[in-house]
Amino acid sequence: MRIAELSQASGVPVATIKYYLRAGLLPPGERTAVNQARYDEAHVRRLRLIRVLRDVAELPVGSIGEILAAVDDDALSLHAVLGIAHAALGPPVPERGDGEMAVARREVDAYLDRLGWRVSAHAPARGALAHALVRLRELGLRVSPEDFDVYAEAADSVAAWELERLDTGMDREGQVEQAVVGTLVYEAVFTALRRLAQEHHSARRSG
Amino acid sequence: MRIAELSQASGVPVATIKYYLRAGLLPPGERTAVNQARYDEAHVRRLRLIRVLRDVAELPVGSIGEILAAVDDDALSLHAVLGIAHAALGPPVPERGDGEMAVARREVDAYLDRLGWRVSAHAPARGALAHALVRLRELGLRVSPEDFDVYAEAADSVAAWELERLDTGMDREGQVEQAVVGTLVYEAVFTALRRLAQEHHSARRSG
Numbered sequence: 001m002r003i004a005e006l007s008q009a010s011g012v013p014v015a016t017i018k019y020y021l022r023a024g025l026l027p028p029g030e031r032t033a034v035n036q037a038r039y040d041e042a043h044v045r046r047l048r049l050i051r052v053l054r055d056v057a058e059l060p061v062g063s064i065g066e067i068l069a070a071v072d073d074d075a076l077s078l079h080a081v082l083g084i085a086h087a088a089l090g091p092p093v094p095e096r097g098d099g100e101m102a103v104a105r106r107e108v109d110a111y112l113d114r115l116g117w118r119v120s121a122h123a124p125a126r127g128a129l130a131h132a133l134v135r136l137r138e139l140g141l142r143v144s145p146e147d148f149d150v151y152a153e154a155a156d157s158v159a160a161w162e163l164e165r166l167d168t169g170m171d172r173e174g175q176v177e178q179a180v181v182g183t184l185v186y187e188a189v190f191t192a193l194r195r196l197a198q199e200h201h202s203a204r205r206s207g
Numbered sequence: 208m209r210i211a212e213l214s215q216a217s218g219v220p221v222a223t224i225k226y227y228l229r230a231g232l233l234p235p236g237e238r239t240a241v242n243q244a245r246y247d248e249a250h251v252r253r254l255r256l257i258r259v260l261r262d263v264a265e266l267p268v269g270s271i272g273e274i275l276a277a278v279d280d281d282a283l284s285l286h287a288v289l290g291i292a293h294a295a296l297g298p299p300v301p302e303r304g305d306g307e308m309a310v311a312r313r314e315v316d317a318y319l320d321r322l323g324w325r326v327s328a329h330a331p332a333r334g335a336l337a338h339a340l341v342r343l344r345e346l347g348l349r350v351s352p353e354d355f356d357v358y359a360e361a362a363d364s365v366a367a368w369e370l371e372r373l374d375t376g377m378d379r380e381g382q383v384e385q386a387v388v389g390t391l392v393y394e395a396v397f398t399a400l401r402r403l404a405q406e407h408h409s410a411r412r413s414g
Contacts, residue, residue, distance in 0.1 A: 159404035197366035
């Protein structure tokens with residue numbers, strides 16, 4: 001298909017497609033004339049993944065490029081590609097190099113070991129957990145990672161179910177898209193449902 | 208105590224305390240001379256709550272003022288005050304008045320009725336859930352609120368436990384602080400733990 005048709009098939013404006021081509025996010029089409037190229041279904045799928053990484057994950061172009069390079073690198077396993085995408089999604093960890101943060105990081109590492117969870121030593125979520133501990137302590141609350149047990153149990157059952165229902169018949173592009181959407185959109189779903197459940201239980205208690 | 212001592216007791220700089228006094232967030236101290244006033248423990252507690260609303264909840268001064276006015280309004284029940292604080296915490300719902308969003312809102316309302324949850328018709332989390340549905344559908348995924356069941360179950364058990372352990376012996380100020388910290392910091396805790404659990408289950412499946 002020509003670029004105008006690719007635009008129609010993907011819903012992405014021609015000018016944006018040209019920008020992605022220049023930025024190297026979209027591989028060039030097959031050249032058919034000096035000023036013309038032919039695109040195919042792979043381009044449609046790639047544009048779809050770019051849209052998810054940009055609109056749902058709100059990632060900068062640089063991070064999108066890194067994830068796409070990983071998708072295209074046949075030497076990487078699917079698990080490795082998903083790990084790269086997952087790490088790019090954050091959650092953001094405030095930069096703090098102080099002593100309290102270092103102590104909290106060690107406590108979180110020991111806690112995850114006790115849970116028996118196999119997670120990368122560089123997972124940003126380790127820092128996010130440590131930062132929550134520091135924050136609670138700064139407010140004068142006495143907390144240890146064990147106070148997270150109820151959340152860990154809920155997270156474990158949700159994640160087990162999520163991985164169970166992953167459609168593994170998809171190509172790498174589809175699986176990365178699925179992982180990004182699943183992680184971010186369902187995060188918003190859980191957050192909203194927890195707020196509603198809190199209100200419900202508060203209403204019940206107040207009679 | 209004098210303003211310098213209030214600053215020391217609360218950890219809030221004198222200039223910031225003066226700003227809160229001018230903005231009406233902090234009630235004036237008892238005047239002891241033309242240029243001097245005496246402050247007490249109630250001021251320390253109020254500064255603590257302002258700090259949580261500003262640093263943890265990242266609320267604008269206007270919203271903080273509304274919550275504090277509710278705390279001080281003896282005509283409001285504690286449940287009502289907590290509801291006002293809770294509503295200010297979001298989650299933010301993108302403004303969308305289109306047809307898909309209206310349909311999704313009706314589906315979410317019916318879903319919450321089926322769950323038997325008692326929640327305000329104006330809870331922002333209703334809109335956040337509806338927006339997640341719209342987002343998933345825009346990506347071509349066929350979803351209904353029933354696909355949220357696993358998350359609803361996890362949210363329900365977490366929220367029941369959270370309300371159970373609320374310290375109800377605190378004054379209103381303390382309870383509002385507790386609710387804000389609990390909602391926001393533990394939201395970050397669950398988000399981080401879910402990401403780690405996903406990585407763990409992905410590692411298990413990839414062997």
